[in-house]
Amino acid sequence: MLKIEEIKKLQEILMNSWPAHHYYFLNGWIMRFTEGVTSRANSVFPLNYTGNPNNLERDITFVEKAYQAYNLPAIFTIPDYFEPDNLDVKLIEHGYQQLGCITHTMIVPVQKLRNEIINDEFSYDFYSERVNKISSFLSKFSKRDLQAQNVLDRLASRIIIPQKRYIIAEYENKVVGTLMGVLDSHGFLYIADVLVDPDIRQQKIATSMFFKIINEWGIPNRAQRIWLQIEIENMEAMNLYTKLGLEKAYSYYYLEKHLVI
């Protein structure tokens, strides 16, 4: 697969695995709106641009008005490939600034995974929906509160075409970790929402959930490649997944402009 095609493909699968509440289409760009919860569900995906490059400024202004209509800042996802090719420069001229750090999209074919042993001091249960236990655990230990988790519950209910599974790790009936897997029918298994109780780290719970979902659900359902996204600041995750065999496919970051509302 060529680089550009791979980026377009994976960014599309990402949109499908993380379906926004509302969409708006402008000259090939896809705008997403989800009550402001997660940048990826509230940003423009500029994978194709069929507009006139001379009107780029007008289109950027249009995007800003559109996000304003939702009371949201305008955010563009900027992967290694985007259209038109001067978009990033124009956005910076327009006052956009980088939001957060760069994210790496990491991928590995299942044959190249370096398997690890499951830590079976913990129990690992599969769920086909994003049950309340997951959102309440994530609201406690992630940066998103319960209200934001409820937006993500509704987002997850829109995942109809790809298959999805959740894993909850427990110790003495107490949730200690969660993980989501979304399996595209082209065999891409996307892993997200991996979180372990910070009090019980270094127990290989994340690794165990990762291999549980791959070996017991992904591979029997024809997963061929495993992929996920890591903010490069997250050294712990970066080290873990690199050790397991995942390699960077491409990276992206967000450019954001806060609008006067």
Added chain:
Amino acid sequence: MLKIEEIKKLQEILMNSWPAHHYYFLNGWIMRFTEGVTSRANSVFPLNYTGNPNNLERDITFVEKAYQAYNLPAIFTIPDYFEPDNLDVKLIEHGYQQLGCITHTMIVPVQKLRNEIINDEFSYDFYSERVNKISSFLSKFSKRDLQAQNVLDRLASRIIIPQKRYIIAEYENKVVGTLMGVLDSHGFLYIADVLVDPDIRQQKIATSMFFKIINEWGIPNRAQRIWLQIEIENMEAMNLYTKLGLEKAYSYYYLEKHLVI
């Protein structure tokens, strides 16, 4: 504007004026799902194709599985321009058949409209939402029942970025006609859901609602072009709008395949 660009632009505005419940992205194609209500909100818009043409058959099969996941037939919108250019032939080979008749997209710049006098024997009120009076009138006189109208009420609630207005024509407090206008910020005013009580036709109610929304709402809000879509079987509407100055921009039809579920 070139033909291809105009088709892409208007088809995008159409998606934005008629926002589907769920979306799915496949190699540039945009799939739409809205509980099966209206073909346009439940079909693939193949405006761009970034996939490998050798995999076209696989992608068509993928679309069918996706619609199957929603218990819906697979439908492709086929405008005068679509990608890839052999898509229509491939679909027919796959067992697709034409659904309904051809639809013409008709358009006119406001300066070229041939104004007509408003019939002021009726009252014409503006609404900013699709109020119950509209859905109950449409359920009585259009081909879509109240359940389908409720799906369209929810669809209309997703029109956030473009402006929208509804007109209800009444006679002695009885609804006799409705019309919806959606105004894109590029100045395209899209007219839809035009319906008049069949018992009181030939009173220029449709014409009156049409000019009311254009002159009292569209033009003051910078509408530059008026456009709408007419099934070519609808001779009455075709004659009316042609007389008012609208001309065909492009046409489209649907190719459908009923799937064994």
